[in-house]
Amino acid sequence: MQIVRDTNTASRLSQLWRLHNLRIALVPTMGFLHEGHLSLIRLAKRHADRVMVSIFVNPTQFGPNEDLASYPRDFARDEQLCRQEGVDAVFYPTPATMYADDHSTWVNEDSLSSGLCGASRPGHFRGVCTVVLKLFNISGCHLAVFGRKDAQQALIIQRMVRDLNIPVQLLLAPLVREKDGLALSSRNNYLSPDERQNALSIYRGLQEADAKYKAGCRDAEQLIEILRRHISGAGGKIDYISVVSQDSLQAVNRIDSPALLALAAYFGKTRLIDNIFLD
Amino acid sequence: MQIVRDTNTASRLSQLWRLHNLRIALVPTMGFLHEGHLSLIRLAKRHADRVMVSIFVNPTQFGPNEDLASYPRDFARDEQLCRQEGVDAVFYPTPATMYADDHSTWVNEDSLSSGLCGASRPGHFRGVCTVVLKLFNISGCHLAVFGRKDAQQALIIQRMVRDLNIPVQLLLAPLVREKDGLALSSRNNYLSPDERQNALSIYRGLQEADAKYKAGCRDAEQLIEILRRHISGAGGKIDYISVVSQDSLQAVNRIDSPALLALAAYFGKTRLIDNIFLD
Numbered sequence: 001m002q003i004v005r006d007t008n009t010a011s012r013l014s015q016l017w018r019l020h021n022l023r024i025a026l027v028p029t030m031g032f033l034h035e036g037h038l039s040l041i042r043l044a045k046r047h048a049d050r051v052m053v054s055i056f057v058n059p060t061q062f063g064p065n066e067d068l069a070s071y072p073r074d075f076a077r078d079e080q081l082c083r084q085e086g087v088d089a090v091f092y093p094t095p096a097t098m099y100a101d102d103h104s105t106w107v108n109e110d111s112l113s114s115g116l117c118g119a120s121r122p123g124h125f126r127g128v129c130t131v132v133l134k135l136f137n138i139s140g141c142h143l144a145v146f147g148r149k150d151a152q153q154a155l156i157i158q159r160m161v162r163d164l165n166i167p168v169q170l171l172l173a174p175l176v177r178e179k180d181g182l183a184l185s186s187r188n189n190y191l192s193p194d195e196r197q198n199a200l201s202i203y204r205g206l207q208e209a210d211a212k213y214k215a216g217c218r219d220a221e222q223l224i225e226i227l228r229r230h231i232s233g234a235g236g237k238i239d240y241i242s243v244v245s246q247d248s249l250q251a252v253n254r255i256d257s258p259a260l261l262a263l264a265a266y267f268g269k270t271r272l273i274d275n276i277f278l279d
Numbered sequence: 280m281q282i283v284r285d286t287n288t289a290s291r292l293s294q295l296w297r298l299h300n301l302r303i304a305l306v307p308t309m310g311f312l313h314e315g316h317l318s319l320i321r322l323a324k325r326h327a328d329r330v331m332v333s334i335f336v337n338p339t340q341f342g343p344n345e346d347l348a349s350y351p352r353d354f355a356r357d358e359q360l361c362r363q364e365g366v367d368a369v370f371y372p373t374p375a376t377m378y379a380d381d382h383s384t385w386v387n388e389d390s391l392s393s394g395l396c397g398a399s400r401p402g403h404f405r406g407v408c409t410v411v412l413k414l415f416n417i418s419g420c421h422l423a424v425f426g427r428k429d430a431q432q433a434l435i436i437q438r439m440v441r442d443l444n445i446p447v448q449l450l451l452a453p454l455v456r457e458k459d460g461l462a463l464s465s466r467n468n469y470l471s472p473d474e475r476q477n478a479l480s481i482y483r484g485l486q487e488a489d490a491k492y493k494a495g496c497r498d499a500e501q502l503i504e505i506l507r508r509h510i511s512g513a514g515g516k517i518d519y520i521s522v523v524s525q526d527s528l529q530a531v532n533r534i535d536s537p538a539l540l541a542l543a544a545y546f547g548k549t550r551l552i553d554n555i556f557l558d
Contacts, residue, residue, distance in 0.1 A: 011446065100441065100442065103442050104390035104391065105387070105389075105408070105438060105439045105442035106386070106389065107387075108384070108385050109385075110385065111381065133443055134442075134443055134444045137444040137446055138444045159384060163379065163383065163413075164384055164386075164412055164416060165286055165416040166416055167290065167416055248381070
């Protein structure tokens with residue numbers, strides 16, 4: 001497994017792979033890998049000849065009051081996990097090789113990005129779109145894998161790929177949960193044992209809402225209210241709970257086309273996101 | 280020579296070329312081709328195995344009060360010229376194949392774009408960067424050719440390619456002038472005979488400023504004043520005349536590193552741009 005630290009070396013590697021007609025998959029991550037990431041890597045391996053995992057805590061997608069400095073990092077462990085999964089190359093760039101001092105070009109998706117996490121995190125998806133396009137170009141990937149845990153991100157990347165005619169196939173992988181239902185996230189690391197216990201209210205709420213939807217309820221507010229009750233009841237501070245169209249990410253009152261029930265909530269200082277697709 | 284009207288067919292063609300290890304050059308144009316464009320095509324042919332010319336009057340780079348509707352078009356003539364030059368494919372898309380109704384992803388360069396034409400034409404370079412990136416992706420080009428006539432555009436595209444790690448080599452071609460010195464532009468077509476005569480003041484001013492620079496003058500204001508005198512004296516309405524650093528496109532007072540003397544002026548209703556590089 002190769003570990004590549006600068007963009008030029010990564011580009012040369014991908015050019016070499018392409019010269020040999022190898023199909024390249026990119027798995028973009030911010031590191032501190034968990035089973036969710038590993039499921040993306042395994043999906044990538046099934047669809048490509050070479051898998052490049054990028055590990056980069058991208059500064060441009062963090063707001064000034066967010067957790068860029070404290071975001072958990074453990075490259076040695078990430079490296080070991082990638083080796084175990086048979087990853088071909090880890091792209092582990094420094095911020096300096098990714099962003100010139102006078103970097104001034106940004107990719108903005110300005111429709112799907114406006115609500116949900118985009119409303120709470122101004123500039124976040126600009127940073128995400130920009131770094132993802134950069135990683136596509138550097139890795140020369142034919143396909144890239146994203147998790148449905150970050151549902152809004154996945155749908156925005158899909159939109160970017162369509163709008164900019166980016167020749168990359170996207171694979172969206174299912175959200176992965178702990179045995180007790182907590183969605184896997186590197187940020188779970190921040191939770192105290194009590195907070196972690198209280199955070200299970202998210203999953204319980206999603207399960208009850210999903211059951212209600214499957215039983216025929218199409219009223220968004222009723223599903224939202226279930227979540228609100230569970231999360232607030234467990235002491236969580238709700239950032240947003242929304243039912244949105246999968247196409248436009250605009251809020252819907254009645255669910256009569258594929259929708260997404262998505263939420264963000266704080267347990268202590270930790271912001272967690274979760275969702276279910278209502279197809 | 281193939282004429283391709285939709286993005287998927289263009290992508291398939293470029294994939295086929297790439298499969299045969301052919302080096303692809305893109306020459307992006309808005310059509311109504313003149314000798315300036317043809318010089319770009321000839322440069323492209325010297326550096327590539329296959330040349331694709333795109334002809335697309337990109338609506339997203341025109342402001343609401345600009346000349347999108349009246350911009351000159353003559354596809355039959357353009358097609359003939361491309362054939363004569365040995366172009367391999369003309370990509371002549373409809374607006375509908377280029378922009379979905381709910382298109383929402385844009386590329387913004389927000390430093391070099393702020394002055395010069397960017398100040399007079401808000402949103403212009405957003406439209407340019409977005410369509411150029413789309414055309415790069417659709418054409419699968421290895422290299423692309425831009426003219427120095429649109430100096431700011433060329434430098435912004437260079438910046439975009441650097442910032443987004445776009446795997447496309449850029450060739451910048453010299454500005455081409457009529458025998459009497461008028462910079463070639465499809466918009467020259469708008470000029471009345473009198474306006475065209477008056478517009479030669481731009482070239483006379485640039486010549487005098489260039490001579491003064493070559494004689495050792497490094498004071499930007501003196502060069503600007505020469506242009507102002509020529510253009511205003513001939514009845515031109517000045518939009519801007521600036522001496523800027525080639526790196527940052529920020530105005531400079533003293534020219535002690537590579538600079539650009541650039542201007543935009545109206546003759547009648549026609550906005551003309553011109554420039555000289557002060558290297």
